[in-house]
Amino acid sequence: MLISTLTLFRRAASASWLCPCVIGSKQHYCSSARKIRIRDALSSLETGSNIRIQGWVRSVRSQKNHLFLHVSDGSSLTPLQVVANSDLNTRGLTFGCAVDITGSLEKSPRQNQSVELQARHVEVVGECNPVDFPFKIKERHSLEYIRQFPHLRCRTNAFSSLLRIRSEAAAAVHSYFRDNGFVQIHTPIITSNDCEGAGELFQVEPAGNEHSLDKENPHFFSVPSYLTVSGQLHLEVMTGAFPSVYTFGPTFRAENSQSRRHLAEFYMVEAEISFTESLEDLIKLMEDLFKTSTEHLLSHCAEDVELFHKYVSPGHREKVDLILKRNFHVISYTEAIDILTRSSQQFIFKPEWGSDLQTEHEKFLVKHCGEVPVFVTDYPYDLKPFYARDNQDEPQHTAAAVDLLVPVVGELCGGSLREERPELLKTRLARAGLEDTYAWYLQLRQFGSVPHGGFGMGFERYLQCVLGVDNIKDTIPFARSSRSCLL
Missing domain, CATH: 2.40.50.140 (Nucleic acid-binding proteins)
Incomplete structure (x- = not known):
């Protein structure tokens, strides 16, 4: 054949x-x-x-x-x-x-x-030239050292572990929301809204003169547009059709800060739920998300997490295990101020009712609660943005808002019930001079609106908390901060 x-x-x-x-x-x-x-x-x-x-x-x-x-x-x-x-x-x-x-x-x-x-x-x-290669074969380089080489640090054990952990943590977050019936919404990166109201915005306009724009309206999108600081307002739109929604994506803050817990570009996990009139619902959701995601991470990335707990933050694993075993504490803002003023701690910023909590205050409160996360509720009304629900509790006058404070970083999550009562919302917007800007937001309350609320969690801060990483720049592939945009 x-x-x-x-x-x-x-x-x-x-x-x-x-x-x-x-x-x-x-x-x-x-x-x-x-x-x-x-x-x-x-x-x-x-x-x-x-x-x-x-x-x-x-x-x-x-x-x-x-x-x-x-x-x-x-x-x-x-x-x-x-x-x-x-x-x-x-x-x-x-x-x-x-x-x-x-x-x-x-x-x-x-x-x-x-x-x-x-x-x-x-x-x-x-081929690799070992003489010029910045990492040496028998040395364990610090996170601070390898941060100098953003284009090469993925070659090190520590940072390759971080990237695997980050990937698995993101998968855990998506899995949690999917398993609990949430619909993922891709909220826009370019927006005309300043959700936080702090003015820390990166404005977006075309580079060069290749676009022929109307001289009377020079803006590419006809209105001033910015990189998003939060997807919250877009999620609120979706609560008119879905009971539970979330988004997970990049957000941007033009903060002139070089602190260990701030970035100009970072990732935010945000969720919004309808038909709720209680902060208890948000508190339960935040605690459950944290614990479920962390347990998944410890189970699926045990070797990589151990590297951080052994060499980067020795002894931190015991703190994480304690967090997972204990119920998170819940105190009011007023109780928090009382704890701070009664303490013998010397603070740089004097704690007093009506002032926002500083990082030093947040970390002290966590330490006071035995290194277990603590929810602080009912902040002064004037400290919170226009969308926070008015508790109408004179004379203190607080908002139905809550922050989650955790070891290592302080504030991890921030959320509130949203003001669903049209007249109260209209009054607040008018007082802030935002009635025209947020006319669409007010209109939502006229067409089948329901009581709702939500929160945001900084993803990099979450990694800092679980791994014990001191600097937030060591939890993201390419860090962006004031005066620093390498690569």
């Missing part, structure tokens, strides 16, 4: 003996090898299988007859050990280089690892 050339080629291509034992070759004949993530290889029980990995060398160790490599591909904190014959050409094989390796996955004789890769083919895909 005649066998076609194509059939012979296909048979040859599937043969394992076509994998050459070379290094540095630009040709690859390893079609029989199954490409696999290192995370999956480490947990594989299929020893003897022919696999292919691609990643970066974390260490190189040479012995008389063998070369030992630790290779990582970002899927796991633990690298895979690769064993290659020392007679291979090792040119270009250094710490930090990118490699493509094919070989047999075998049971490891070492007690601290279950498998290792016996290499048959090693290709250096991208």
Whole structure:
């Protein structure tokens, strides 16, 4: 029987003996090898299988007859050990280089690892100059040091762990809302609203003169437009059709701050629920979101979280476990001021009724409550934006607003019931000179509006709290702050 050339080629291509034992070759004949993530290889029980990995060398160790490599591909904190014959050409094989390796996955004789890769083919895909590389093979660099290299810090163990944790935490947040019947809303990044009313806005206009604009109205969108500071008002629109909605996306604040808990660009988790007239509903939702997401994170990213709790913030795991076991405290703003004024603590900002709580006050209140998160409710009415519901409790006059204070960062969440009573809302908007600007918001109350409320949670601050990270710039891939926009 005649066998076609194509059939012979296909048979040859599937043969394992076509994998050459070379290094540095630009040709690859390893079609029989199954490409696999290192995370999956480490947990594989299929020893003897022919696999292919691609990643970066974390260490190189040479012995008389063998070369030992630790290779990582970002899927796991633990690298895979690769064993290659020392007679291979090792040119270009250094710490930090990118490699493509094919070989047999075998049971490891070492007690601290279950498998290792016996290499048959090693290709250096991208060389790395170890002299100029800012990270050294046997050093544990601080978060502050690696922050200088935003284009390279993902190569370090600490920051690659952070990015895996961040990804899993985002998935946990989405999973929580999905499991509880919330509808995700993609709120706009460009908006004409200043939700917070603080004026800390980045205005948006086209660069250059390529757009032909009306000289009488120079704005691209016909009105002044800004990068969003919050998706809340857009979520409130959706409460006219959905009982539970949320959004999760970037927000922007033009704060001239270099503090350890502020960024100019950060991510916000925001939720809004309809048919509620009680802060208790919001408090329960915030606590449940925090605990459920954190338990998921500790379960699914145990190794990466342990790295932070062991080397970045020793002893912090005990605080996290305590947070998950205890019920969060609830106190009123008035009670908080009383606690602060009665304390012997010397504050930079004097605590007094009618003034906003400062970071030092927030952290003291958390410490006073045994390092367990605390909700502070019913703030002075004049401290809160126009949408916060009036408690109508003279003479103090407070708003149905709540903040969640947590260890490490202080304020993590802020929320309120929204003012659904048209006359009260109209009066407040008129007093602030915003009646025309928010005419659409007032109109919502005329067409099937219901009592509702919501909150926002800073995602990076959440990571700071769970991991014990002191500086918020170390919880986001590319930090943006005043006077700093690298990359």
